[in-house]
Amino acid sequence: MLERSPMARLPDQALRWILTALSFGILLLLVYFFGKLSLESVDVFQHQGILSFAFSNDWNPSQSQFGGLALLFGSVATALIALVIGVPIAVATAVFIVELCPSRLRSPLTILVELLAAVPSVVYGLWGVFFLIPRLRPFEQWAADTFSFLPWVGGPVAGPSYFIAGLILAIMIIPVVSAISREVISTVPTDHKEAALALGATRWEMIRTAILPYSRSGISGAAMLGLGRALGETIAVTLVIGNAAVIGHQIFDQGYSLAAVIANEFGEASAVPLYSSALFACGLLLFIVTLVVNGLARYIVSLGDIERRVERARRSERKSAAAPGGAA
């Protein structure tokens, strides 16, 4: 009686198949994407060997030497500097916005932090070159002289450097790390916080004993996502890292990164097949590294989700047990 005629069912099925096809188009696209990049990188891998490409330190395209260790090192070093500076600030901002700030400041502050993500990366680069580098230089020199007993600090300060690149990356990852941390922190059950306060904890002790342990995995995941973002950032880093294919001895030295080498040398490389193949291999390496980092990040965040789900289940169980007749 409620059966539709085959003709009337047609649009429904068509829609379903079109949507399914589009969704699986993404799968095909990414497989093609990966295959194409690998295919383009084969030349340099045959010329240099995969391990030598990733782990030997001799990037000298005019001599057909394509050891990318200095590039990989630069990517990792700048991203780590970004994490060390950016993550504590981002997490503190998240805690402040969720727990400490007056409620009418909450949404303006959230929007302001997120506006940091709206500034295009080329603008960060421009600002880094003309504002940050000249103005920070005296401080950097002072820090390099004063703290020269620390590893990787000391010696003459180059204008563009790992440190400047890391600092700009730190600013760029603050919004994403802060947004995820905020989400995680706002899911901390009120019971936990009230329990801590009821036991006589001060606000900081409540944050330390109730909020941070509960959000630990979520915050680590957010930091990993920030790491992925920092590793892949191109234009801002290209403008402020100095583009010298060497492994610096200290954080105020010039360096290079995987993404920067692609953006910077692409023009010259496009005429030389082996050279451009090397840049594609850099892209492939970058793709794989960010893939691994992001995968790890999501895994860590999902661990937290499981803990949270267990917690929620336990609570609802308790609730239903407490309710009259609920235990049945």
Added chain:
Amino acid sequence: MSTGILPPISARRRRTDRLMSGLFYAATGIALVPLLLIIGYLIKEGASQFSAAFFTTDPTGNFAGDIGGIRSAVLGTIEMVAIATLISVPIGIAVAIWLVEYGKRSKPAAIIRYLIDVMTGVPSVVFGLFIYVSLVETGIGGSGFAAWKGSVAISLLMLPIVARSSEVVLDLVPNGLRESALALGAPRWRVIATVVLPTALPGLITGSLLAVARGAGETAPLLFTVQAAMGINFNLSERMNSLPLEIFNDVQSSNPAVVTRAWGAALTLVLLVLAITLLARIVAGRSRLKP
């Protein structure tokens, strides 16, 4: 005299508490300093560039003398991002509809969700390389570097953002609405077109606008797919100018006047992106679906 059950908080704990609260305040302040510095410095250096001529002339490419304005860069950015939006928004929303209405919690849907996450994490420069090998080098469309190829590269970047945010919004549409429409005898496609999509519309627009804001500021993919041109150009299979590339090229110039033009262009770009972001927030504020 303290008569409570709790012992009084010792001076040391009180001090630590104050100190840590202060640190949280300070960290939030520090996070906002760069934003103020960037915007302030952009206005200081860039606003003086704003004039009628700045927006109505094209860059000439001359090293000295009349270097021109940024008209072609503004138009190029708008044109390329508009096309990228036309590609990525329908596909992104379609994928989100599939995930929410058909895929749900199935294994294939989990795979697609994972792939969208993967796509979000791919650095934009790698997308640029990909479009370079698959579209530019092969000379598809009869030319090498072309504006539409840049649009495709930007749309790859926007697609996961649109799909992710749309999925969240579509998920918020109450199931009761869907079930009522189905119970009235509406076929699935009509439920989607007349109930689900209109309910979720503000959220879909917000997500798309945020993706547009992201796409408009991207430089790296354009480097390998469009390259820069000087003059105005409406032919999509030619090179085209854009704000991010104009800035990137101008920064590296040794002529101070050209560098100053980069500040003007950067201020324009930031104002454009901020306007889109704020618009997205306003639309989001109007949505009745709250997470």
